[in-house]
Amino acid sequence: MTEEEKKLLSTFEARLRHLIYLHDELKRENAELKQLLERKKEENAKVWSDYKILETNYTNLKTATTISLNGSDVKETKLRLSKLVREVDKCIALLNE
DSSP: OOHHHHHHHHHHHHHHHHHHHHHHHHHHHHHHHHHHHHHHHHHHHHHHHHHHHHHHHHHHHHHHHHHTSOSTTHHHHHHHHHHHHHHHHHHHHHHHO
């Protein structure tokens, strides 16, 4: 093997080692990003769950407030109760299917 071939082989080996190093770094970064994505998905699911609970609580509070009015807004109370009855009817219809 000539001196030039040895030099070329040495350069090739150095570049190959560098590429392997870069590959390992990208694999590590990819694994970290996957973990971060998973944590963010879990956070998002928790926030969504909290949102749903708060939305339900708000709806219940609004219903209780509407019902507890002293007759000042009877029309709104009737509309709200009608809506609740329709929702219950829909649920019963779904259960009967």
